[in-house]
Amino acid sequence: MHILVCGGTGCQSSDSAKIQSNLEKELALKRLQDDVQVIRTGCFGFCEKGPIVNVLPDNTFYVEVKPEDAKEIIDEHVIKGRRVERLLYVDPEKEKHVEDSKHMGFYKKQLRIALRNCGFIDPENIEEAIAHDAYQALGKVLAEYTPEETIEVVKKSQLRGRGGGGFPAGLKWEITRKSVSDKKYVVCNADEGDPGAFMDRSILEGDPHSVLEAMAICGYCIGSDEGLIYIRAEYPLAIKRLKIAIEQAESFGLLGENIMGTGFNFKIRLRYGAGAFVCGEETSLIHSMEGKRGEPTNKPPFPSVRGYLGKPTNVNNVETFANIPAIILKGAEWFASIGTENSKGTKVFALAGKINNVGLIEVPMGITLREIIYEIGGGIKGGKKFKAIQTGGPSGGCLTEKHLDTPIDYDNLLKAGSMMGSGGMIVMDEDDCMVSVAKFYMDFIVEESCGKCAPCRIGNKRLYEILDRITQGKGTIEDLAKLRNLSSVIKDTSLCGLGQTSPNPVLSTLTNFEEEYIEHVVDKKCRSGQCKNLSYYVIDEELCVGCGACLRNCPVHAITGEKRQAHHINTDLCIRCDACIAKCSFDAIRIQSEPKILAHK
């Protein structure tokens, strides 16, 4: 019997390490330690309900497990063979316990290629990886294929870069191969910077060998003997597992000198980033690795011609690499049979925001947003109404209800005014104010702009200021035209990808939610009540008992009322500090877009 305990960052922060040690302790007490194995794996993806414990072979899927549940799992499940009902996942629709992951809506529509081993193997044990075909693709390539033939396979699979741009991976390899130089580099871009995205981290934590193997394959193809992984220092667990993986692969002779007796040498080293968003852009990334400031330079020359230390460098994203071994082993035709016409294979998305099943999913290209949100994601939190979904992070845009049935691939997302990006998906419901959402992303961009070129440094700051003004209730209708103009100038004149895409959140919210902007600047209203200066604090007279708690705590004496009579807030005096809401025990104070109470609870 195997008990798999999730050891991803999410679950570890909710004590999964303690769960594992408690399970082992209980097993030792019952002298079952030889019969039952406890294995710490990478992320299962179902982070919403973590920590996850999966018992095999009966495939029982326990959610929200606490360290003290270990005893019950061992006593009941392992010894007596009865599932611990209260720890099973409850299907929110049928309100029924679901025993195994196969029957969970979250997993039904998923197809796992890049995540094939995540949540299935112990990432700190190379033997488990080898049992699941790790390094077989490298062996096959070295023994049977020439570099050109390998590139041909990757090209035929039509794999496109998963970091966001979607450049064909095989073509990139071919260009780097054709660059003539005494030294070339393979770089893995693990500088995942989008807010709410954690695809690359989970792959590195759950299956580091797949990335190492693919980098070596890439090295063989382009004629390089050295790989570098640029990873942000904020990912300590991923770094730790990568180090262990590299060490184990070297001691097994799967990395290093004369790999599998073929004379091919390849070593991999880590390079740490300080977590700057711009360093996900490949030229900035290379400068940062060289010890220089993380600033972009003009392309061309592309890194495949002049990259790290002036040598030809092939930069690919973590997820792109993770697909490579599967493509080599199963064939380009198999990979190209999945997905849509111009976007093959699968994509990993990180679901976040107002959605029931927050987590990590891998789905075939061409799936619709509706399937992702309602079938895999389990719908909107609290039964609220779906409003928008932000894809592609701060460089992407938001999609709305009318895009729900659009098949997702690189081209369709671009057409809809967003982009694939690295795969973050943030879901927003009716309580979210779209102007504030745009402001949030601009705040992020202003913070992360490297400052090298004026359009991005100054332009984005101005965009932010206009948006701030609008949310304060001081905007005018002319501001909307200004936002549009400025955005298109920034897009056209910025130096790198960061600036060229940074106004996207503004443009897409302006296109899809123009009426909300107009409400803010003309009617001075925020329908969601998120812009405090545009909203009213109102006491529901039916709920107010006149206890006086709010009145006593209001710092500006804006509240009046007799004892045991409904109180009243003077909107002109109110500074919207929330002190009254914090003190009210009757939930009688509301923030809303109208000065009068709209509907009683």
Place this chain on the structure above:
Amino acid sequence: MNKIKTLADLKRMQENVKSKVSLRDKASRAEDLVQVKVAMATCGIASGAKEVMEFFVVELDKRGIEAVVTQTGCMGYCFAEPTVEITLKDKDPVVFGYVDTKKADEIIEKYIKDGEFVDGIIPRNYETIK
């Protein structure tokens, strides 16, 4: 640690380590395999269920039969321990009582291989409340 020097080395190594994780691979397609459940409550263990389970694990592997062998709780037939439940593909589970290693051998050879019943079947005398 011996270094992996050729692709053949890697393949050999994969064969060696596969058994360690085979349980997990089999779990994902358990319905298609022979499922053996050994009752391993106090009564079962006291009557030698551990040896029986070990026997199933080792022998099924040796005889090249892909199976998922697991332990389960007391089936309620404490008088007939050790008890073993066998589910062949697309068939109803059958419970065997008084299973020692000799009986286990017979079960593998006759029931699992050929679907031929052997003595010691405990008739199902209950309905599961759904």
